[in-house]
Amino acid sequence: xxxxxxxxxxxxxxxxxxxxxxxxxxxxxxxxxxxxxxxxxxxxxxxxxxxxx
Amino acid sequence: xxxxxxxxxxxxxxxxxxxxxxxxxxxxxxxxxxxxxxxxxxxxxxxxxxxxxxxxxxxxxxxxxxxxxxxxxxxxxxxxxxxxxxxxxxxxxxxxxxxxxxxxxxxxxxxxxxxxxxxxxxxxxxxxxxxxxxxxxxxxxxxxxxxxxxxxxxxxxxxxxxxxxxxxxxxxxxxxxxxxxxxxxxxxxxxxxxxxxxxxxxxxxxxxxxxxxxxxxxxxxxxxxxxxxxxxxxxxxxxxxxxxxxxxxxxxxxxxxxxxxxxxxxxxxxxxxxxxxxxxxxxxxxxxxxxxxxxxxxxxxxxxxxxxxxxxxxxxxxxxxxxxxxxxxxxxxxxxxxxxxxxxxxxxxxxxxxxxxxxxxxxxxxxxxxxxxxxxxxxxxxxxxxxxxxxxxxxxxxxxxxxxxxxxxxxxxxxxxxxxxxxxxxxxxxxxxxxxxxxxxxxxxxxxxxxxxxxxxxxxxxxxxxxxxxxxxxxxxxxxxxxxxxxxxxxxxxxxxxxxxxxxxxxxxxxxxxxxxxxxxxxxxxxxxxxxxxxxxxxxxxxxxxxxxxxxxxxxxxxxxxxxxxxxxxxxxxxxxxxxxxxxxxxxxxxxxxxxxxxxxxxxxxxxxxxxxxxxxxxxxxxxxxxxxxxxxxxxxxxxxxxxxxxxxxxxx
Numbered sequence: 001x002x003x004x005x006x007x008x009x010x011x012x013x014x015x016x017x018x019x020x021x022x023x024x025x026x027x028x029x030x031x032x033x034x035x036x037x038x039x040x041x042x043x044x045x046x047x048x049x050x051x052x053x
Numbered sequence: 054x055x056x057x058x059x060x061x062x063x064x065x066x067x068x069x070x071x072x073x074x075x076x077x078x079x080x081x082x083x084x085x086x087x088x089x090x091x092x093x094x095x096x097x098x099x100x101x102x103x104x105x106x107x108x109x110x111x112x113x114x115x116x117x118x119x120x121x122x123x124x125x126x127x128x129x130x131x132x133x134x135x136x137x138x139x140x141x142x143x144x145x146x147x148x149x150x151x152x153x154x155x156x157x158x159x160x161x162x163x164x165x166x167x168x169x170x171x172x173x174x175x176x177x178x179x180x181x182x183x184x185x186x187x188x189x190x191x192x193x194x195x196x197x198x199x200x201x202x203x204x205x206x207x208x209x210x211x212x213x214x215x216x217x218x219x220x221x222x223x224x225x226x227x228x229x230x231x232x233x234x235x236x237x238x239x240x241x242x243x244x245x246x247x248x249x250x251x252x253x254x255x256x257x258x259x260x261x262x263x264x265x266x267x268x269x270x271x272x273x274x275x276x277x278x279x280x281x282x283x284x285x286x287x288x289x290x291x292x293x294x295x296x297x298x299x300x301x302x303x304x305x306x307x308x309x310x311x312x313x314x315x316x317x318x319x320x321x322x323x324x325x326x327x328x329x330x331x332x333x334x335x336x337x338x339x340x341x342x343x344x345x346x347x348x349x350x351x352x353x354x355x356x357x358x359x360x361x362x363x364x365x366x367x368x369x370x371x372x373x374x375x376x377x378x379x380x381x382x383x384x385x386x387x388x389x390x391x392x393x394x395x396x397x398x399x400x401x402x403x404x405x406x407x408x409x410x411x412x413x414x415x416x417x418x419x420x421x422x423x424x425x426x427x428x429x430x431x432x433x434x435x436x437x438x439x440x441x442x443x444x445x446x447x448x449x450x451x452x453x454x455x456x457x458x459x460x461x462x463x464x465x466x467x468x469x470x471x472x473x474x475x476x477x478x479x480x481x482x483x484x485x486x487x488x489x490x491x492x493x494x495x496x497x498x499x500x501x502x503x504x505x506x507x508x509x510x511x512x513x514x515x516x517x518x519x520x521x522x523x524x525x526x527x528x529x530x531x532x533x534x535x536x537x538x539x540x541x542x543x544x545x546x547x548x549x550x551x552x553x554x555x556x557x558x559x560x561x562x563x564x565x566x567x568x569x570x571x572x573x574x575x576x577x578x579x580x581x582x583x584x585x586x587x588x589x590x591x592x593x594x595x596x597x598x599x600x601x602x603x604x605x606x607x608x609x610x611x612x613x614x615x616x617x618x619x620x621x622x623x624x625x626x627x628x629x630x631x632x633x634x635x636x637x638x639x640x641x642x643x644x645x646x647x648x649x650x651x652x653x654x655x656x657x658x659x660x661x662x663x664x665x666x667x668x669x670x671x672x673x674x675x676x677x678x679x680x681x682x683x684x685x686x687x688x689x690x691x692x693x694x695x696x697x698x699x700x701x702x703x704x705x706x
Binding site for chain 1: 359550
């Protein structure tokens with residue numbers, strides 16, 4: 001395996017893991033947001049509140 | 054003074070974990086959030102229209118070196134017995150009995166603003182009145198004698214200007230005094246002039262949150278307030294109409310109001326294409342130069358391909374849209390802060406009423422052009438549940454900023470640069486048309502919903518008109534910068550990572566040391582698997598890859614196409630996606646104008662945002678409504694794209 005191939009493999013693996021972590025985080029914030037807490041993850045508008053009455 | 058505040062009555066942050074609790078209360082658009090940001094150093098959104106804040110926001114206010122307070126910014130309320138959700142949020146916060154209240158009063162509308170003060174005095178919570186916009190009141194010839202007003206209300210009154218940051222130190226000192234003394238006003242119940250029956254009625258109205266008998270209470274309160282205003286205010290004769298009134302006569306004209314609004318919007322989209330083209334070309338040149346540099350300095354191989362065809366092509370194709378996004382938010386910010394958007398809401402009320410929506414829905418829908426999440430949140434000030442749910446369900450049809458790169462790349466690549474009258478370019482008009490298509494779609498869906506699920510007439514529309522003013526440039530620029538940074542962050546994280554993974558999927562497997570080609574790659578196979586479903590819309594496997602990738606974020610569609618097209622175009626430096634799409638359409642290797650139009654229509658209607666669905670669930674309290682939202686939008690997107698492709702194929706050949 002050449003150095004280029006090693007670097008490419010490392011970059012792809014790192015990016016893949018990062019996206020996986022992002023997906024898990026998004027799922028958690030999705031559940032929080034839908035449940036009434038948390039903050040909007042897509043636009044970072046600072047949306048944060050208890051569920052309305 | 055400061056040493057007095059730090060006396061035993063005040064709990065110091067170091068000694069006790071419990072900090073005094075303060076709440077900012079007042080009428081909508083009286084400048085509470087501007088003051089809150091000033092006092093806490095936070096940067097919450099402010100705007101020159103009522104209803105920007107729809108939920109409680111918390112911050113810390115440091116009064117002295119040793120004393121910190123918890124400060125809550127509450128949604129604006131006209132009275133404590135309102136029936137919209139944001140008004141309930143404010144009332145609930147007041148039931149938690151904070152240690153003191155800071156009542157923000159618009160000095161230009163003192164009489165109306167003092168009504169809530171009369172209600173708050175009855176709660177017997179110590180309070181300070183902040184006379185905001187006192188500079189504007191002075192300009193209009195309104196002289197408020199704050200000392201006299203303070204004596205009449207038996208609470209400290211401080212004249213401030215939150216936008217000009219004047220009177221803030223005096224206000225801090227007054228807050229400190231109130232926390233120290235903890236003495237409620239002796240004027241509680243004074244409006245009733247010892248009328249036991251009235252006091253009983255007021256208590257019942259407050260407890261049951263019903264309006265029975267409330268009319269009499271309100272009349273008595275206004276009478277009391279009127280007397281106070283008469284005593285504490287003097288007006289110099291301001292003859293003739295103010296400039297704001299003169300502008301109102303034009304922009305809210307029965308006939309000209311709507312054409313003016315359309316012209317303003319057309320100008321906005323024109324400027325996005327014409328003014329943004331110079332910085333966009335510059336970024337494009339930089340991206341191209343970066344690709345060429347890597348191509349020339351690195352030996353051929355997978356790493357060079359990853360950097361040039363994956364990272365530079367993918368991320369570069371998205372960051373090119375920063376000038377357009379900045380201009381969009383800059384213009385919306387200027388319109389919002391000048392007070393024009395409120396006028397637009399009034400003008401649009403006449404258009405929206407026939408489809409069953411009210412003007413109050415306009416602000417949430419307009420906010421949705423930035424992002425549907427705050428748009429859906431701001432429906433909280435719509436009291437009618439039917440109107441509110443209808444607005445929530447149609448809000449994602451407004452084209453949010455995430456769709457902008459998709460629109461811009463397809464419009465730039467496929468729509469010719471023709472000019473009408475030397476001013477209006479065809480590209481700008483198509484862009485305006487796409488935004489208009491979302492609005493028309495929303496109107497049709499709202500019309501259908503109001504005749505099926507949410508039957509009933511829209512509630513009457515009553516909205517406070519803020520004065521026209523010169524926009525606060527620092528607020529507008531900060532908002533624009535925030536949006537650009539969010540976009541840049543997305544380009545540097547999600548899009549960057551997606552570009553790497555997509556490059557791998559589009560350039561592998563490798564057979565005998567050579568890539569099999571994009572069509573046979575893993576990504577190509579995914580795209581081709583989707584082809585039977587998307588073929589009727591004129592979409593090929595490359596668009597299929599983009600559609601799958603855009604589930605990560607809509608902008609990823611652009612970077613995915615850039616990576617796929619650049620890999621096919623291997624050997625050259627990272628080429629502009631617009632150029633690649635054009636040459637693909639000409640050579641027949643890519644998709645043409647009918648498919649591009651169908652794709653645009655698909656993106657106008659498709660619901661690809663998880664946050665929107667989540668916030669819809671939260672605001673409606675059921676999964677039924679986000680499911681309906683996702684379902685109808687997907688059907689609309691598919692059918693819309695199908696019809697567009699078939700029709701445009703017939704017309705264009």
